[in-house]
Amino acid sequence: MTFSSNMIWIDGTYEMVAVQEEKKYGRPSGTTFGPVDPVKYAEAFGAHGFMIQSSDQISSVLKQAFDTPGPILIGVQVDYWDNHRLFEQVNKRSIH
Numbered sequence: 001m002t003f004s005s006n007m008i009w010i011d012g013t014y015e016m017v018a019v020q021e022e023k024k025y026g027r028p029s030g031t032t033f034g035p036v037d038p039v040k041y042a043e044a045f046g047a048h049g050f051m052i053q054s055s056d057q058i059s060s061v062l063k064q065a066f067d068t069p070g071p072i073l074i075g076v077q078v079d080y081w082d083n084h085r086l087f088e089q090v091n092k093r094s095i096h
Contacts, residue, residue: 042073
């Protein structure tokens with residue numbers, strides 16, 4: 001039997017989409033989730049959930065996850081506060 005391990009970045013929004021919408025339309029729309037915990041959600045369906053909240057936890061959490069049988073979801077808390085910088089160099093024609 002093969003199991004799956006998945007890692008997701010968690011910031012509570014579709015921030016990368018919001019940044020693009022802000023650039024194109026002047027405002028984001030429908031990009032904020034609210035208080036959702038994807039790790040607990042996965043656990044509710046029988047997966048094993050792990051959370052990485054700081055960079056010093058990466059190694060130990062990954063080792064623990066790899067040593068755990070069954071489907072795995074690893075959540076990583078991220079902060080996209082400066083995502084807008086990614087799009088400062090984007091050609092304006094590409095977002096119209």
